[in-house]
Amino acid sequence: MDFKTSGYNLKKFLDDDEIWPETGYCDDMTFLVNGKEVEDCAEINDSDVVVVTGGMVKSEIENEDICMLSTLYKKWKRTQTHETILVNIPKTNRKTFDELLKSLGARTILS
Numbered sequence: 786m787d788f789k790t791s792g793y794n795l796k797k798f799l800d801d802d803e804i805w806p807e808t809g810y811c812d813d814m815t816f817l818v819n820g821k822e823v824e825d826c827a828e829i830n831d832s833d834v835v836v837v838t839g840g841m842v843k844s845e846i847e848n849e850d851i852c853m854l855s856t857l858y859k860k861w862k863r864t865q866t867h868e869t870i871l872v873n874i875p876k877t878n879r880k881t882f883d884e885l886l887k888s889l890g891a892r893t894i895l896s
Contacts, residue, residue, distance in 0.1 A: 791832065792831045795826070796826070796831070797869075801861060806851055810845060812841055832871060
């Protein structure tokens, strides 16, 4: 099953040792970044819109399928205490937007 996320969230997910099975790795996935296929995760920017197609989490030891990557991603999202979103606002509203974020206890990660 495919899933859509930001480059920032994808990198956080892939780097989170707590969610990955001890001997787990991912195989057979494709990244569509801003509508174009990309082979290497290192080419993905935090602000990119990423659709991950396919992906199977496998065990290095037994060489067996553990679960679909999308399933593990959904599990990871449920464990997060904060939500990271991408927004597009008019520049003229930036100050108001930042004030609103601050009032909600949020912060800007990228600008």
